[in-house]
Amino acid sequence: MKTKWEMKELNWRIGKMTLYEMLLDSATKFPDKIALIEGNNSITYSELKNKVDKLHAYLFSLGIEENTKIGLLLHNSFLFVISLYALSKNNNVVCLMDTQWAPRTIIEKCIQAKVKILFVEQYVYDRLYTAIQFKHEKYTLITRDIIEQFNLAALDIINPSAIQEHDYNVLIQSSSGTTGFSKMAYRTMRNVDIDSYNIVNDLAYDSSDVVYCPVPMCHGYGLTMGLIASVRCGATIIIARWFKANDFLNQYQDITSTIFLGIPEIYDVFIKAMKDDYFYSENHKWFFCSGAPLDLKTGHDFFRMSGIWINQVYGMMEASTISVNQVPNGDTVTSIGKLITGVEAQLVPQKNDKYALLIRGDTVSYEYVSQSGNHFIKDNEGWFNTKDLCTTDTKGNLYLHGRKDEK
Numbered sequence: 026m027k028t029k030w031e032m033k034e035l036n037w038r039i040g041k042m043t044l045y046e047m048l049l050d051s052a053t054k055f056p057d058k059i060a061l062i063e064g065n066n067s068i069t070y071s072e073l074k075n076k077v078d079k080l081h082a083y084l085f086s087l088g089i090e091e092n093t094k095i096g097l098l099l100h101n102s103f104l105f106v107i108s109l110y111a112l113s114k115n116n117n118v119v120c121l122m123d124t125q126w127a128p129r130t131i132i133e134k135c136i137q138a139k140v141k142i143l144f145v146e147q148y149v150y151d152r153l154y155t156a157i158q159f160k161h162e163k164y165t166l167i168t169r170d171i172i173e174q175f176n177l178a179a180l181d182i183i184n185p186s187a188i189q190e191h192d193y194n195v196l197i198q199s200s201s202g203t204t205g206f207s208k209m210a211y212r213t214m215r216n217v218d219i220d221s222y223n224i225v226n227d228l229a230y231d232s233s234d235v236v237y238c239p240v241p242m243c244h245g246y247g248l249t250m251g252l253i254a255s256v257r258c259g260a261t262i263i264i265a266r267w268f269k270a271n272d273f274l275n276q277y278q279d280i281t282s283t284i285f286l287g288i289p290e291i292y293d294v295f296i297k298a299m300k301d302d303y304f305y306s307e308n309h310k311w312f313f314c315s316g317a318p319l320d321l322k323t324g325h326d327f328f329r330m331s332g333i334w335i336n337q338v339y340g341m342m343e344a345s346t347i348s349v350n351q352v353p354n355g356d357t358v359t360s361i362g363k364l365i366t367g368v369e370a371q372l373v374p375q376k377n378d379k380y381a382l383l384i385r386g387d388t389v390s391y392e393y394v395s396q397s398g399n400h401f402i403k404d405n406e407g408w409f410n411t412k413d414l415c416t417t418d419t420k421g422n423l424y425l426h427g428r429k430d431e432k
C-alpha cells in the first residue's frame with residue numbers, strides 16, 4: 026500500500042521572481058545593510074547591486090549575448106556572487122561547475138551542456154588550457170582578472186530585457202556523482218524562485234540573519250540555502266572558501282552568525298577543534314548539515330560540546346531542498362525531518378520494511394541535460410523517483426536508509 030503525503034499550500038503568486046529581481050528588492054529595502062563578507066572585506070546590498078549592474082554592462086560590451094550558456098568555474102567569493110547575478114540579469118543560462126573537478130570532467134560537462142564560454146579562476150585556467158588543446162576543443166576562457174576589469178570600465182547601466190515567460194532555464198546544476206555518473210539538470214526560474222521562497226518562509230530566514238557559508242555555492246545546498254535565500258530576505262552572508270575550525274571558533278563571537286551551513290566532515294573537524302572546550306552560541310538559529318547522512322555519534326558529540334542539535338537537510342540536484350529536521354533531539358538527530366512547503370511525497374513499500382521515496386512539486390526539475398534528446402525527470406503524473414529508501418517514525422519524521430539501486 027502506498028502512503029501519500031499532501032504538500033502544504035503554496036502562495037500562488039510565488040514563482041515569478043528572477044534572481045536579479047530578488048537582489049534588486051533587497052537593495053531597495055536594505056541599501057546600507059552588509060550583504061557579503063569575505064575575509065576582512067564587506068559590501069552592502071546597494072554596492073552589490075551596483076557591481077552586478079556594472080558587470081552586466083561589461084558583459085554586454087564583451088559581446089556575451091542573452092540566453093548563451095556560460096560555465097561558472099569560480100570558487101566562493103564576491104566575484105562568484107556578482108557574476109551569478111549579472112549573468113542572471115543578462116538572461117544567460119549559468120552552468121555551475123566545481124573548481125575542484127579534473128579538467129577531463131569539466132570538458133565532458135561542457136560538451137554535454139554545449140557550453141563554450143567559461144568564467145574561470147586562474148588556477149583552473151592553468152589546468153584546463155592544456156587539456157583543451159589536447160582535446161582539440163574550442164572554448165572561450167575568461168579569467169578572474171579579466172572579469173574584474175568591470176570595476177574600471179566606464180559603461181552605461183543597461184536594463185534587463187523584458188521576460189515573456191516565468192519557467193525558462195536559468196541554471197544547470199550537477200549531482201555529486203557519489204552513487205554513479207554525475208548527472209546535470211536544468212533549473213528553471215520558477216524552480217529557483219519557489220525553492221528560495223520555501224526556505225525563507227519555512228525556516229524563518231530574515232534580514233537580521235548572518236549566514237556562515239563554508240560549503241561550495243556551485244552546488245545546490247550552498248547555492249540555495251547559503252546564497253539565494255539569504256539575498257532574497259536581505260540577510261548577511263559570510264563567504265568562506267573552505268572551513269577552518271580554529272578560525273571560526275576564534276572569530277565566532279565577533280561575527281555572531283545565526284545560521285551555519287555544514288556537511289558531516291565539517292562537523293567532525295568542528296568537534297576535534299573544540300576538544301574538551303564547550304562551544305556556546307547565544308545567537309544561533311540553525312546549524313544545518315547536508316551532503317551526506319549525519320552520523321549518530323557526530324550529532325551527539327556536537328550536542329555534548331555545544332548544547333546544539335544539528336538540523337539535517339535533505340535535498341537533491343533534481344529537486345533542491347526537500348525536507349529539513351527543524352526540531353531534532355537525541356532520538357531524531359539523524360532524521361531528515363519533514364517535507365518543506367510545496368513538496369509532496371509518496372512512499373512505496375519495498376523489502377525489509379523500507380519505502381521508496383517519490384516526490385513532486387514546483388521545485389522538481391523538468392529534464393536532465395542530454396546530448397541525445399530530452400531525458401525527463403518526472404513521470405506523467407509529475408512524480409520523481411529519488412531512488413532513496415526511507416522509513417518514518419510515529420511523528421512523521423523521515424529517515425534515510427541508502428538507495429534502492431544499491432540494494
